Amino acid sequence: MNDLEARLLAAHAQGDSAAMVTLYQEAAALALSRPERAFFLTQAHVFALEIAHPDTASLRQALVEMGCESPL
Amino acid sequence: MLSKFCARSTRSSLELYRRHMGDTHDSHEPGRCAAANHFGPRFAQCSLHPQVFDEERDALLMSGWSGLAVASAVPEPGDALPISFLGQPLLLLRDRAGAVRVFHNICRHRGMILVDAPRKIEGAIRCPYHSWCYSTEGRLVSTPHVGGPGQNTAEGIDKSDLGLVPVRSHVWMDVVWINLSGDAPAFEDAHADLRARWAEFDKPLYHGGADSRFQLTVNCNWKLAVENYCESYHLPWVHPDLNTYSRLEDHYHIEAPGQYSGQGTQVYRQIEGDTGQAFPDFENLTKKWDTAAEYITAYPNVLLGVHRDHVFAIVLVPEAPGRTVENIHLYYARPDTAPALRARTTALWKYVFKEDIFVVEGMQRGRHATGFDGGRFSPAMDGPTHLFHAWVADRMAAHRSQAHAAE
Numbered sequence: 003m004n005d006l007e008a009r010l011l012a013a014h015a016q017g018d019s020a021a022m023v024t025l026y027q028e029a030a031a032l033a034l035s036r037p038e039r040a041f042f043l044t045q046a047h048v049f050a051l052e053i054a055h056p057d058t059a060s061l062r063q064a065l066v067e068m069g070c071e072s073p074l
Numbered sequence: 075m076l077s078k079f080c081a082r083s084t085r086s087s088l089e090l091y092r093r094h095m096g097d098t099h100d101s102h103e104p105g106r107c108a109a110a111n112h113f114g115p116r117f118a119q120c121s122l123h124p125q126v127f128d129e130e131r132d133a134l135l136m137s138g139w140s141g142l143a144v145a146s147a148v149p150e151p152g153d154a155l156p157i158s159f160l161g162q163p164l165l166l167l168r169d170r171a172g173a174v175r176v177f178h179n180i181c182r183h184r185g186m187i188l189v190d191a192p193r194k195i196e197g198a199i200r201c202p203y204h205s206w207c208y209s210t211e212g213r214l215v216s217t218p219h220v221g222g223p224g225q226n227t228a229e230g231i232d233k234s235d236l237g238l239v240p241v242r243s244h245v246w247m248d249v250v251w252i253n254l255s256g257d258a259p260a261f262e263d264a265h266a267d268l269r270a271r272w273a274e275f276d277k278p279l280y281h282g283g284a285d286s287r288f289q290l291t292v293n294c295n296w297k298l299a300v301e302n303y304c305e306s307y308h309l310p311w312v313h314p315d316l317n318t319y320s321r322l323e324d325h326y327h328i329e330a331p332g333q334y335s336g337q338g339t340q341v342y343r344q345i346e347g348d349t350g351q352a353f354p355d356f357e358n359l360t361k362k363w364d365t366a367a368e369y370i371t372a373y374p375n376v377l378l379g380v381h382r383d384h385v386f387a388i389v390l391v392p393e394a395p396g397r398t399v400e401n402i403h404l405y406y407a408r409p410d411t412a413p414a415l416r417a418r419t420t421a422l423w424k425y426v427f428k429e430d431i432f433v434v435e436g437m438q439r440g441r442h443a444t445g446f447d448g449g450r451f452s453p454a455m456d457g458p459t460h461l462f463h464a465w466v467a468d469r470m471a472a473h474r475s476q477a478h479a480a481e
Contacts (some may be wrong), residue, residue: 040225041223044219048207049200053196054198055197
């Protein structure tokens with residue numbers, strides 16, 4: 003398990019949605035493929051939606067541009 | 075009023091009810107009209123049977139406008155309160171714009187419970203199972219990975235068709251009324267008479283806060299709590315303290331067939347603190363309310379009381395044939411009332427409502443007696459309670475007629 007995975011698991015365990023938004027975006031930046039990036043951005047977007055995180059709109063827009071999400 | 079009502083209305087409902095109950099007991103003998111419980115022993119024992127409890131849930135509580143909770147329970151945008159009511163998991167929510175909404179508390183994906191404890195929804199309601207997300211207005215806003223990993227759209231998953239399932243709701247007197255069947259007349263029409271009667275109290279009501287709410291659990295059928303609340307006959311015996319200043323003869327019946335019933339008093343004495351201070355009055359009340367107070371059951375399950383300086387609402391939650399939860403809330407004309415005086419008022423009403431517990435629980439135990447034939451109503455004193463019985467019988471008869479027609 004790498005460090006990022008460990009931090010993600012810790013954030014999940016603590017229910018720390020704000021941390022998950024940050025960490026999943028970090029994972030997306032490191033993704034090796036488009037589908038992998040879409041997966042991590044989706045995770046970040048969901049937790050951002052849940053807490054009305056400031057990155058919610060930009061995350062959605064990124065997914066929309068990738069053809070992976072519908073606009074609101 | 076009662077004898078006229080007996081002759082006019084209960085005979086037909088009795089016939090329907092007895093027919094459907096298979097009741098051959100003749101409780102409608104000449105000369106007993108005004109005093110008899112026309113609905114007979116089976117009606118009397120309806121407080122006991124799970125099957126009848128379930129039927130009454132459909133016929134009485136889901137088909138019209140029932141009280142669910144109070145809007146003050148979700149004071150801020152995003153406040154969410156899961157409530158189990160009549161076995162239904164519901165979600166009481168105040169949306170971003172401040173509107174109170176009620177939804178079925180389930181995800182449209184797999185029917186998972188969405189919110190399992192009171193909390194603040196900061197952004198969206200996220201289902202804890204597969205993370206489908208809903209706005210506080212109930213709109214489905216995200217279906218993560220629904221088209222495969224990282225693909226959040228899919229053919230056949232139309233977000234615009236998959237919002238939270240709303241429950242019709244209306245807020246009046248801070249009570250959140252719901253119509254689970256979805257086909258009742260609009261609340262404003264269904265309770266137009268009561269709203270007109272108490273139009274003077276249709277103004278901001280300020281919940282007293284944590285010191286102005288309490289809960290009682292009583293071992294009785296919910297209908298017995300209504301029956302007891304409707305009449306003043308029991309006051310001298312069960313509430314002797316009240317009777318010292320508001321005598322039985324000071325009371326009058328309130329009777330609106332098919333809608334509500336209760337009692338009023340011409341002698342309301344304001345609650346005062348140690349130094350004689352009282353609560354501020356609601357503004358612009360007519361002179362009647364200088365000394366009057368009224369106590370009404372809005373059928374089926376909301377017990378309301380109004381006074382010049384405070385209002386209370388009791389929402390009955392039927393939990394089982396022999397168990398009912400009473401959620402009591404007190405309101406004032408201004409948000410800045412004195413805490414000590416509020417505490418005194420809460421204590422007074424808690425004392426009074428607790429005095430009623432042995433009565434409703436005693437009637438519940440009494441319903442097990444095979445010798446109980448339904449009892450006898452006082453023509454002079456039991457009219458408001460009899461009206462509630464008639465409403466129940468009419469609704470049940472209509473419900474059973476519909477069921478038979480459907481078969």
